[in-house]
Amino acid sequence: MIEDGANIGLRELKRRATENAIEESAIRIALEEGPDAVTVERICHEAFISRSTFFNYFPTRDAAIFGRPLTFESSPRVDEIFNAWGHDLMVGIALAVLESLGAELVNTDVARKRMALYAKYPDTADRISWEIGAARRNVEAVVSDWLVRHPEHQKLDDPYEEAHVVVTMSAMVGEELFKIWMQRENDLVITLEDIVGARERVRELTRPYSG
Numbered sequence: 001m002i003e004d005g006a007n008i009g010l011r012e013l014k015r016r017a018t019e020n021a022i023e024e025s026a027i028r029i030a031l032e033e034g035p036d037a038v039t040v041e042r043i044c045h046e047a048f049i050s051r052s053t054f055f056n057y058f059p060t061r062d063a064a065i066f067g068r069p070l071t072f073e074s075s076p077r078v079d080e081i082f083n084a085w086g087h088d089l090m091v092g093i094a095l096a097v098l099e100s101l102g103a104e105l106v107n108t109d110v111a112r113k114r115m116a117l118y119a120k121y122p123d124t125a126d127r128i129s130w131e132i133g134a135a136r137r138n139v140e141a142v143v144s145d146w147l148v149r150h151p152e153h154q155k156l157d158d159p160y161e162e163a164h165v166v167v168t169m170s171a172m173v174g175e176e177l178f179k180i181w182m183q184r185e186n187d188l189v190i191t192l193e194d195i196v197g198a199r200e201r202v203r204e205l206t207r208p209y210s211g
Contacts, residue, residue: 016187019057020107021047026064027113035117035124038065066128067114070135072100074142082146086153090202093143093170094177094195105187112182140167169202176201 025046029038040061044054058064072078078096085092118125144163147154156162176198181188 016105018047018049018053020110020187022049022054022057022064023107023110024113026061027110027117030065030117031113031120035065035121065117066124068101069131070097070101070138072097072135072139072142074145078142079146082143083150086150088199089143089153089166090170090173090199091192091195093139093167094173094199095192097139097170097174098190106181106190107187108181108184109186111178136167136171139170140164143167169206172202173198 022043025043026038029042029046038061040051040054043061043064044051047054054064058068063069077099081096081099082089082092085095118128140160140163143166144160147159147162151159154162156165173195177194180194180198
C-alpha cells in the first residue's frame with residue numbers, strides 16, 4: 001500500500017498497463033453486450049495477452065469485470081496496521097482493506113464504467129451488494145478479534161458492537177474516498193492524505209449541528 005504518494009516504478013507502470021487493458025476490455029464487452037458475453041478468450045484477444053497472463057492478474061472472469069473479491073483475514077500484517085492506527089481505526093481499516101485488495105493505484109475511468117455497468121444491469125449490482133455485505137461481515141469479525149486482543153483501544157463496552165459501528169463508518173470513509181477519486185482522471189496513486197481527508201469528511205458530516 002502506498003501511503004505517501006511515492007512515485008511508481010517502471011515495472012509497476014508496465015504491470016498496471018496490462019491490468020488496465022484487461023479490465024477495460026472486460027468492462028467494454030460487458031457494457032456493450034452484457035456481462036454474460038464476456039469470456040476470458042475475448043478479453044485476452046482484445047488486451048493482446050495470453051490466458052496465463054490473464055490468470056496472473058485476475059483469478060476469474062468476474063474479477064476482471066466487477067473487481068477483485070475481498071479476502072480479508074487476521075494476519076500479522078493486519079495486526080501491524082491496526083496497531084499503528086488503533087487511535088483511528090476508520091483509517092486503519094481502509095488501509096488494511098485496500099492493501100488486501102493489492103490496491104496501490106485506482107483507475108478512475110474503469111471505476112466510472114463499472115458504475116455505468118451496475119446502472120445498466122441492476123441484477124449485477126444486487127449480486128455485488130450481497131458480496132459486499134458478506135465481505136463487510138468478514139471485516140467486522142477481524143476487527144472484533146483485534147479489539148478483544150487489544151481492549152485498551154476499545155471505546156465501547158462490547159467489542160463486537162464497536163467493530164460493527166467502526167466498520168460501518170469505515171465504509172462511509174470508502175464512499176467519500178470514491179467521491180474524491182471520481183473528481184479526477186485516469187490512474188491515480190492511493191495516498192494516505194486522501195484516506196485521512198475522506199475520514200475528516202465523515203467526521204464533519206456526523207458532527208452535531210451547532211447552529
